Amino acid sequence: MVSGICAGYRYELYCMSKASKTTQCTVHCEVAVNTAWEWNSFREKEDERYTRETFDALAMRVEPPDSRNRWDSPLFTVLPGDSIPFDQVHSVLFERKAPPPNQSTQCVSNIFWLVHIYLFIFGLFSMGLFLPQH
Numbered sequence: 001m002v003s004g005i006c007a008g009y010r011y012e013l014y015c016m017s018k019a020s021k022t023t024q025c026t027v028h029c030e031v032a033v034n035t036a037w038e039w040n041s042f043r044e045k046e047d048e049r050y051t052r053e054t055f056d057a058l059a060m061r062v063e064p065p066d067s068r069n070r071w072d073s074p075l076f077t078v079l080p081g082d083s084i085p086f087d088q089v090h091s092v093l094f095e096r097k098a099p100p101p102n103q104s105t106q107c108v109s110n111i112f113w114l115v116h117i118y119l120f121i122f123g124l125f126s127m128g129l130f131l132p133q134h
Contacts, residue, residue, distance in 0.1 A: 014071030018101045025092045026065045027084065028077045033059050035080065 010026060017024035031039075036059070043049045050058070065072035074092050076085055 010065060011069075011071040018099055021098050021101060023093050023096060023098045025074045025076065025089060026072045027089065028065050028075060030064070030077055030079055 014024060037052075037055060040050050040055060065075050067073045067075040076089060078084055
């Protein structure tokens with residue numbers, strides 16, 4: 001399954017959110033590899049499509065999130081055709097207290113954190129996880 005981002009990167013985002021004293025959650029867009037490959041082939045511009053070799057290499061590196069890991073929790077899993085639970089995500093992000101930072105997470109700057117969030121979101125779009133279903 002092409003389903004998310006490598007666990008190490010999600011853990012890094014979790015640590016940055018703790019250091020920034022803010023809340024976080026994981027929205028997991030679970031898509032079968034063959035479906036993601038099909039969506040990739042629908043990209044209008046050929047230079048925006050992944051080669052099969054690159055696509056397969058990326059798919060092999062993906063580790064699905066696990067809600068038992070504190071860095072993947074709370075976890076929302078969205079399947080193709082599902083609605084994104086915006087109300088629940090909003091509640092988790094804006095209506096609860098952030099976990100307290102610990103000594104190992106207090107040196108990260110907010111700019112560094114924001115850059116990683118941007119790269120995370122850009123990565124979801126570039127993987128084709130938000131392309132319309134055909």
